[in-house]
Amino acid sequence: MKRLLFIGDVxxxxxxxxxxxxxxxxxxxxxxDITIVNGENSAQGNGITRGSADAIIRAGADIITxxxxxxxxxxxxxxxxxxYIVRPANYPEGGCVGSGVRILDMGxxxxxxxxxxxxxxxxxxxxxxxxxxxxLENIDTPNIFLDFHAEATSEKKxxxxxxxxxxSGMFGTHTHVQTADECILGGHTAYITDVGMVxxxxxxxxxDSESAVNRLRFRMPVKFQEAEGxxxxxxxxxEFNEKDGKSHKINRIIVR
Ligand SMILES: [Fe+2]
Ligand SMILES: [Fe+2]
Numbered sequence: 001m002k003r004l005l006f007i008g009d010v011x012x013x014x015x016x017x018x019x020x021x022x023x024x025x026x027x028x029x030x031x032x033d034i035t036i037v038n039g040e041n042s043a044q045g046n047g048i049t050r051g052s053a054d055a056i057i058r059a060g061a062d063i064i065t066x067x068x069x070x071x072x073x074x075x076x077x078x079x080x081x082x083x084y085i086v087r088p089a090n091y092p093e094g095g096c097v098g099s100g101v102r103i104l105d106m107g108x109x110x111x112x113x114x115x116x117x118x119x120x121x122x123x124x125x126x127x128x129x130x131x132x133x134x135x136l137e138n139i140d141t142p143n144i145f146l147d148f149h150a151e152a153t154s155e156k157k158x159x160x161x162x163x164x165x166x167x168s169g170m171f172g173t174h175t176h177v178q179t180a181d182e183c184i185l186g187g188h189t190a191y192i193t194d195v196g197m198v199x200x201x202x203x204x205x206x207x208d209s210e211s212a213v214n215r216l217r218f219r220m221p222v223k224f225q226e227a228e229g230x231x232x233x234x235x236x237x238x239e240f241n242e243k244d245g246k247s248h249k250i251n252r253i254i255v256r
Contacts, residue, residue, distance in 0.1 A: 001242075002033045002034065002239070003030060003031055003034075003240075004034045004035075004111070005026065005027065005036070005236075006169075007023075007198060007233065008196040008198065009040060009173055009176055010039055010052075010056060010198040011199030011200075011205070011206030012041065014199055015041075015197070015198040015199035016059070018231035022233050023035070023059045023061075027060055030237055034063075034104065035062050036064075036065060037065070038173045039052060039053060039056050039064040040066040040067040040173075041069055042056060046072050047069045048064070048076060049075070049076045050079055053076075053082070063085075063104060064084060064085045065085075065086050065147035066085065066086065066087045068123060068149065070098075071097075081098065088115050089114055089135060090116055090125040091125055100116070103141065108242075109243075111145065113145055114135060114145070116131060116132060116146060116159075117149045118152060121152055122151050128150075132146070136166060143242055143245045144167040144245065145168055145169045145171070146159075146163065146170045148170055148173070149173045150173075153179070153193050163189055164188065164189045165188045165189060168188070168238070168247050170190070171192055171236060173194060174194070176194075176197035176205040178192075178234040178254065179192060182236060183250065184250060195234055196234025196254070199226075200227035200229045200231055202227070202230075204227075207224045207227060208228070210225075211225045232255065233253075234254050235255075236252050
């Protein structure tokens with residue numbers, strides 16, 4: 001049995017610092033074998049940079065997933081050559097840097113980490129369901145975990161049911177709000193609609209609430225400020241059998 005920790009979107013410098021402060025303790029206390037962290041908002045001012053990716057890896061992540069803000073920072077394109085970072089796999093073929101799948105070699109077993117983006121209320125990327133079919137044909141480990149970065153709960157639920165028995169786990173990200181629906185689907189697939197975030201808790205998804213309120217209230221362009229105040233960390237821990245890829249247990253965690 002192995003234990004995998006998945007942590008939701010790390011927001012800004014405060015999120016990176018809180019992750020660095022807490023991650024090694026969480027890993028130790030829970031006997032974690034593999035750690036995946038979503039880093040699409042880890043840079044100051046959004047996106048991901050070499051500096052924020054380094055901070056997440058130094059904190060103890062094995063793989064960084066991303067999402068709709070993956071390519072926000074033009075100066076960071078070469079970062080996607082690194083084998084510890086995944087970007088949504090359903091960007092159109094041919095012109096996109098990086099990879100949507102990474103295989104983690106754990107010695108006696110391996111783990112595939114896939115990143116996909118939803119297309120409901122999001123950018124019109126390739127169909128995530130058919131993309132997933134294609135990807136699964138070419139992966140030869142039973143231990144497959146998906147970060148499905150999507151807005152609509154319906155699309156995430158549908159993907160979870162579609163992948164039941166086909167992957168070890170699906171973690172929803174992007175909304176930054178942890179949902180209370182973690183479960184094991186079909187005695188095989190760990191599932192949660194959204195894992196949540198890492199960053200200032202009293203905020204609008206990590207953004208200073210005054211700037212978020214002003215943008216929505218006045219419909220004028222307002223520069224988002226990073227929120228201040230005490231941080232929290234939201235994640236999930238999955239226990240799976242690395243021989244057959246079946247997950248047995250999923251727990252949510254919130255560390256303050
Ligand atoms: Fe995010
Ligand atoms: Fe996002």
